[in-house]
Structures are given as C-alpha cells and as structure tokens.
Amino acid sequence: MKILVPVKRVVDANAHVRVKADGSGVDLSGVKMSINPFDEIAVEEATRLKEKGSAAEIVCVSIGPAEAAEVLRSAFAIGADRGQLVIGEGDLEPLAVAKILKAVIEKENPQLVILGKQAIDYDNDQTGQMLAGLLGWPQATFASNVTIEGDQVQVTREVDGGHQTVRLRLPAIITCDLRLNTPRFAALPSIMKAKKKPIEQKSVDSYGVDLKPRLQVLKLAEPPRRKAGIKVKSVTELLDKLRNEAGVI
Amino acid sequence: MKTLLVSDHDNKTLSEATAKALSCAVSLGGEVDVVIAGKGCRAVAEQAAQLSSVARVLLADADAYEHVLAEPFAALIVSLAAPYDAIVAPSTSSGRNILPRVAALLDVMQISDVSRVLAPDTFERPIYAGNVIETVRTTDKKKVITVRTTAFPRAAGGGTASIESIRAVADPGTSQFESEELHASARAELTSARIIISGGRALQSRENFTKYIDPIADKLGAAIGASRAAVDAGYAPNDWQVGQTGKIVAPDLYIAAGISGAIQHLAGIKDAKIIVAINKDPDAPIFQVADYGLVADLYTALPEMAAELAKSHA
Ligand SMILES: Cc1cc2nc3c(=O)[nH]c(=O)nc-3n(C[C@H](O)[C@H](O)[C@H](O)COP(=O)(O)OP(=O)(O)OC[C@H]3O[C@@H](n4cnc5c(N)ncnc54)[C@H](O)[C@@H]3O)c2cc1C
Ligand SMILES: Nc1ncnc2c1ncn2[C@@H]1O[C@H](COP(=O)(O)O)[C@@H](O)[C@H]1O
Numbered sequence: 001m002k003i004l005v006p007v008k009r010v011v012d013a014n015a016h017v018r019v020k021a022d023g024s025g026v027d028l029s030g031v032k033m034s035i036n037p038f039d040e041i042a043v044e045e046a047t048r049l050k051e052k053g054s055a056a057e058i059v060c061v062s063i064g065p066a067e068a069a070e071v072l073r074s075a076f077a078i079g080a081d082r083g084q085l086v087i088g089e090g091d092l093e094p095l096a097v098a099k100i101l102k103a104v105i106e107k108e109n110p111q112l113v114i115l116g117k118q119a120i121d122y123d124n125d126q127t128g129q130m131l132a133g134l135l136g137w138p139q140a141t142f143a144s145n146v147t148i149e150g151d152q153v154q155v156t157r158e159v160d161g162g163h164q165t166v167r168l169r170l171p172a173i174i175t176c177d178l179r180l181n182t183p184r185f186a187a188l189p190s191i192m193k194a195k196k197k198p199i200e201q202k203s204v205d206s207y208g209v210d211l212k213p214r215l216q217v218l219k220l221a222e223p224p225r226r227k228a229g230i231k232v233k234s235v236t237e238l239l240d241k242l243r244n245e246a247g248v249i
Numbered sequence: 250m251k252t253l254l255v256s257d258h259d260n261k262t263l264s265e266a267t268a269k270a271l272s273c274a275v276s277l278g279g280e281v282d283v284v285i286a287g288k289g290c291r292a293v294a295e296q297a298a299q300l301s302s303v304a305r306v307l308l309a310d311a312d313a314y315e316h317v318l319a320e321p322f323a324a325l326i327v328s329l330a331a332p333y334d335a336i337v338a339p340s341t342s343s344g345r346n347i348l349p350r351v352a353a354l355l356d357v358m359q360i361s362d363v364s365r366v367l368a369p370d371t372f373e374r375p376i377y378a379g380n381v382i383e384t385v386r387t388t389d390k391k392k393v394i395t396v397r398t399t400a401f402p403r404a405a406g407g408g409t410a411s412i413e414s415i416r417a418v419a420d421p422g423t424s425q426f427e428s429e430e431l432h433a434s435a436r437a438e439l440t441s442a443r444i445i446i447s448g449g450r451a452l453q454s455r456e457n458f459t460k461y462i463d464p465i466a467d468k469l470g471a472a473i474g475a476s477r478a479a480v481d482a483g484y485a486p487n488d489w490q491v492g493q494t495g496k497i498v499a500p501d502l503y504i505a506a507g508i509s510g511a512i513q514h515l516a517g518i519k520d521a522k523i524i525v526a527i528n529k530d531p532d533a534p535i536f537q538v539a540d541y542g543l544v545a546d547l548y549t550a551l552p553e554m555a556a557e558l559a560k561s562h563a
Contacts, residue, residue, distance in 0.1 A: 013513070017377045026381060094349070095358045122376050122383075123493070124361050125345050129319065130353035138423035139319050141346045144487070154427065158487050159342040160496075161259075161431040166318065169423045178477065178494055179487060214358035218371065219384040223519065229540035235553040238525065238543050239561075246523045246540070248502040249444070249469060 001148075001170075002057045003046040004110035006101055007039040007075050009068040010121045023219045035071040038116025040078070041176050044183040045146055046114055047079030054148040055112070057081050061104055063097055065089060069199055076194035077186035083197065088204030091122070092211060098130035099209040105135065110171065112153065117142050117175040128175035138168040144179040250279025250369060255326060255338035255348065256297060260287045260315065263296040265441040266339035269398035271300055274337045276366040276401075277392075280304040282333075283410075286325055288315035294412045303410040311417035316426040317343045321418070323350040328418045330355055335369075335392040340497075344395050352393040359393045360385060364400040378493040378516035398440065399499035399520050432486055437472040439491065444502045445521075447474035447491055448484070451507025451528075451547060455484050461551040462506065468558040474498065476508045492517035506547045510535025527551070 011017055012032040020027045035043075049055040060075040062068040063086040072083035086100055105113065118125040132139035140155035144163065147154045148170075156165045158177045186194075204211060232238045242249045254274045257264040267283075274281045283297045286309040294308040307329065313321040326347065330336060336351060338344035340362050352359035364382070365373035371386045375397070439445060446469070448462050458473070466473050475485035477492060491498055493513040499520035506527045508514060515538060518524060526539035529546050536542040543550060 011377070016512075017380055019381055026377065093358050095353060095356075098353060118494070120378065120493070123378065124359075126349035126352070126359050126361060129346065129349035130359075132319070133323060133350035133353035136421070138421075139346075139350065140424070141319070142342060157342075159429075159431075160488060162429065162486070162488055163431075164316070164429040165427040166316075167425045167427050172423075179481070214389045215360065215385045215387050217383060217385055220376075221382050221384075222380065223375070223382050226519065226524070226538040228537045229524075229542065231536070231542045231544060235543065235545075235550055235557060238541055239554065239557055241541055242502065242523070242525070246502070248523050 001055045001112065002059060002108065002110040003049065003055045004105060004108060004113045005039065005042045005046050005058060005060045005075065005080065006113070006115050006127070007043065007060050007062050007071050008036045008116070008119045009033050009062060009064050009071045010036045010119055013037050013120060019220045019222050023221055025220060033067070035074040036116050036119050038118060038176055038178070040074065040183045041178065041180050042114040042116055043075045043078045043080055044181050045176060048181065049146070049148060050079065059084065059108055059110065061086065061101065063088060063092060063100055063204065072199055073194045076197040077190045078183060081197065083199040085199050085201045086204055087201060092204070093213055093215060094124050094126035094130055095214065096209065096211045097127050098134055100204060100207050101131050102134045103207040103209060112170060112172060112174065114174045114176060117177055128173050132173040137171055137173050139173040140166055140168055141175045142177045143174050144177050146174060146180065250277060250334050251332060252277055252279060252281045252335040252337055253329060253333040254281055254283045255336065255344065256283050256285050256293070257339050257341045257343050258285065258287060258290060258293045260290040261292060263293050264339070264341065265403060265438065266341050266398045267297070268300060268403040269401045270337055270339035270396040271303070271404040272401040273363060273366060273396040274335070275302050275404065277335055277369050279334070282307060284309065284326070284329060286314040286322060288312055298410040298412055299406050299408050301405045301408045303408050306410050306412045307415045308412055309415050309417055313417055313420040316429070317347070318424050318426060319346050319350055320424050321420040322347050323354060324418050324421065326351045327354045329415070330391065333391070335394060337394045337396060339398045340395040348393060348395050355391055355393065357389045357391050357393045358387065359395065360387060361395050362397040363394050364397045378512055379519050380512065397497060399497050432488060436466060437470065439472045439474055439489070439496045439498055442472035442498070442500050444469045444471035445474050445498055445500045446471050446504040446506065447476065447508060448479055448506050449476040449508030450478035450482065452479055452484050458484055461547065464555040465551060465558065468555065476514050505535055506551060508535055509533050510538065
C-alpha cells in the first residue's frame, strides 16, 4: 500500500510573527521556516505504518515556493521515500491545494492520505476534509490513533467531549492531531540519506485546476496586546483583588 | 439573504456553541433556518425552535446521523444548500469536521473561525495562533463559514419557529461508527465557563490535578483546563487542552497554575477578561499577559487559596 502525505512549509512554531507596517501581509524576512508540526506527525505515522508492514511506500507532496524542497527533505529524514514539489508563488487557499492534491492522487493512486489537521500559519483546518469531499472518500479528522486492518482503517478521533472511534473503507483521508505520536529525532545517517531521495518538480499551473483565490485579504493587523498587570504578594491579596477590584469571584 | 445554521448537539441538548453561532448567522442579515440532524433528537429541535430569530427548524432524524459522521452529514447539508446564501456552523469538532467537506462539494472556499462580521461578505478571523487578525472578503456567491463562538453572545430565547421534518439522503456507507468515550463531567464546560482554572506541566501527575486543582474548581464553580504539556504527560484528558490546537476559551476569570505561557497556550485565552498566573518563575512569559501575577510555588499557593475560599464560603 502506498501512503501519500502532503506537507506544508510554514513559519516555525517558535518564531514570532509581525505584520508589515502597511497591513499588507506578514513580514517573513529572516523568519525561520519549518515543516508544519502536524505534517511532521503525519510523516511519522506513515513511517510507523511502513515499519509495521502496513505500507510499502510513502510519497510526500509539498505545494509552495522552491524552498519547500526543505520540508520534503525533513520528511525524508523521518522516513518518506520520495517527494513531489509543486512550485507556485504566493499562498494558495485550501480549496486550490485540495484540487491540486486530488490531481496528484489520481496519478499516484495511494490507498491512504494522511494530512495535518491544520497548517499553523492560517489555522484553516480545511484541506483534508475538502480533499475527501472532492474525491468522495471517507475521512477521519483529528486522529489520535490509526490502525490498518485489511482494506479498512480504524481511527480514534479527538472530539470536543473525548474520543470517537470510526472505521473507514480504504482509500481514505486522515488528518492528524498532536497526540497521534511524537516524531522521531532524525539521526545524521537519515539526514544524509534524505539528501539522495528523489524530488519530482512540477508547476502549480501544470494541473489545469482553477487556482483563482476566492478570498480577498483586505488587511492584516495585530490584535490589541494584553498588557502585564500587577504582581500580588500573597494569596490573600490575590483573592482580595479578584473580589473587590476585578469583581470576578 | 438566507442562512442555514448547522447545529451541534448530542441528540439530547443543543450546544451552547450553536446558540452563539446563531448570533453570527443573524448578523449576516436575513432569515436563519437551523438544521438538526441526529437520531431521536426531536428535543433538540424543540430547543432550537425556542431561540430568537430562527425562522424554521429542519429536523433530519435517521440512524445515519446519530454519530455525526462526516460523509452522510455533509451529503445532507449539500442537498439542502441550494436556496441558501450562507451555511454557518460553530467551530466545534463536528463543525470543523463537516463544513470544509460541504464547502468543497459546493466549490466554495470556507472562511474558518470567523470572529467578527463586518459586512455580509467581509469577516475578521484570527490566524497565526491569534497573533494576527485577517480581514477577508469572499467572492464566492455562497458563503460557508465556521464561527469562533467565544466571539459571539448566546442568542436569546423566546422564539417560536416551526419544526419541519426532512428526509435523510443516501448514506455513502464508506465509514462506520465503532465506539466513543465521552468524559461526563459535573463541572462547567470549558468553552462556556465563567471561571476556569488550568494546570500545566508543573502539576506533575493526575493525582495532583485532583488534589490541588479540584478543590479550587469546586469552590469557584469553575471548569478545569490544562496545557498541552500536562495533557501529553497524561495528567489531564485531551479535551481539557486549552490553546491554538485545543479549546478557545473566554471566561471572566482564567487562573493558570504552573503554566509557562507559550504562544500556543495564550492563543486560547486571549479573550479572557481577567488572567491570573501562579508560577514560581518570575520571568515566565505568562506574567506578560496576566492581570494578576503571583510568584509562588503552586504546591503552597493552591492549598492556601482553597483554604481561604473555604473560609469565605462557609
Ligand atoms: C503546533 C503546536 C501546537 C500547540 N498547541 C498547544 C495548545 O493548544 N495548548 C497548549 O497549552 N500548548 C500547545 N502547544 C505546546 C506549547 O508550545 C508549550 O509546550 C506548552 O503550552 C507548555 O506547557 P506548560 O506551560 O504546562 O509547560 P512548561 O512550558 O514546561 O511550563 C511549566 C511552568 O511551570 C512552572 N512551575 C514549575 N514548577 C512549579 C511550581 N512548583 N509552582 C509554580 N510553578 C511551577 C515553571 O516555571 C514553568 O513556567 C503547542 C505546540 C505546538 C508546536
Ligand atoms: N501548500 C500545501 N502543501 C502541502 N500540503 C498542504 C498545503 N497546504 C495544506 N496542506 C496540508 O493540509 C493540512 C491542513 O492545512 P490547512 O487546511 O491549510 O489548515 C496541512 O497540515 C497539510 O498536511
């Protein structure tokens, strides 16, 4: 079985983002970029499924600037076998990304696609569900456990009040939550090997899908910052402030 | 303008989140219908009918909808979509699961986590873990929107909408429910609680949550939350996680005990009215956003707090 994992290049989770002075975008100059943390978990999960013998090959796809090759290398260092880099400038919306992924999937014929539950730049949480809709495949979002059983996959999902377990018929789409696994720390030999794994390059325009943005971004702004308040000296003073100053207890 | 609100419920009770998403739906202007899909969920339809400014309640009662599986549920919403200009759902785990599938099937780009409606086609939404607010205008004819419910008030009661039964659509049958484990709790629910006390990695164990956090939650009638570090370490269940990838909360009072204040955690508590931080490290980032900071060891401060609250409540 082949597993496909879409991986996005995003601002590193520990980086501090600033909006450009004119509100036209986020200032990314000199900011560290990394593989989306949820996608790293998706690659780790695919790798574990391969190690268990449930999968034979892992293909990663990244849609973005030429530098997105770096996140494919990160995926290789964990265990992905080969990559596709779909080059395009500017941010594509999840609907357009899902349409390109659909075209890739129709060529590659994977039985399972594992995505992150959200990209931590735009926090959209849409692509996997959209892709499942476009393909007419079943979906299990926010996965915290994945088991392949023959031509089915059993997935435990994190839901608001706890967990839900569902069974999907393959081919299927899974989006993963943080609790699914902890990605391994790639050792030097894996990083060296990652440099040799093949990346096929294409342009976003070569898929013949409609990429025209549906949303116009009018403005970006930083929300009003919360200011540090005061330090209290004791529990007694704290409770007094909460009662008599803030009036919240 | 005509809007369809996709409700969230457990087949018995309509969620608070739905009542809040209704306020967002109403602010688009025009009529709002609410769809209730589930099994044996007539009571939920009756609750929805009592919310103000609901025009009609559409009730789809069938086996296929009992567990809110995305495939049959999205197929139902798509079958209803034609007369509506907007389809809205709260950003709960089921809203986030279903609505993007609906959007793709309608060839619409969803607007996730709307926190403000500026015009029927123009919205604000938080991105980058809430560190940036994006203003977007959609060019799609039909709008598909999920709502950040902490940003909207609960819709008032006093409505008398009609309830119409609608038929289930064909279930693609590609997914199947197996089991679920929901943590029943007598405590307030995180996303609608007025007071929350959360514990972080510093709590060190599940037992310490019970020993140090529970008594204060009891006295204040508070909901209990946790940082991701505490959840990952198994000190707290996953549905207690507050933050970018957990629950977004907006209580009057948020008490963070032994939580450092990583941006991903702060993303979930930005809209709290008052933030209290109890941390033994005076340089912990949480103090930069706390209204009241107490530099102390939580293992002495929390029992002291519980004792003082017990005195004043006696
Ligand atoms: C993609 C992504 C998404 C994430 N999403 C979330 C999310 O939704 N929610 C979330 O919370 N995190 C999230 N995180 C994790 C986040 O970055 C932090 O790692 C996490 O919030 C840290 O939890 P913590 O504050 O409990 O632990 P720590 O950072 O280890 O802090 C523990 C604190 O306890 C204090 N302390 C220790 N002992 C005591 C004591 N005896 N008394 C008082 N204070 C004490 C310490 O001074 C320290 O400040 C996410 C991370 C990533 C990469
Ligand atoms: N440009 C992209 N290239 C590859 N994968 C992507 C891209 N955008 C989104 N994804 C995948 O879709 C998931 C959800 O993203 P989003 O819907 O944007 O929050 C991510 O975790 C990735 O797995």
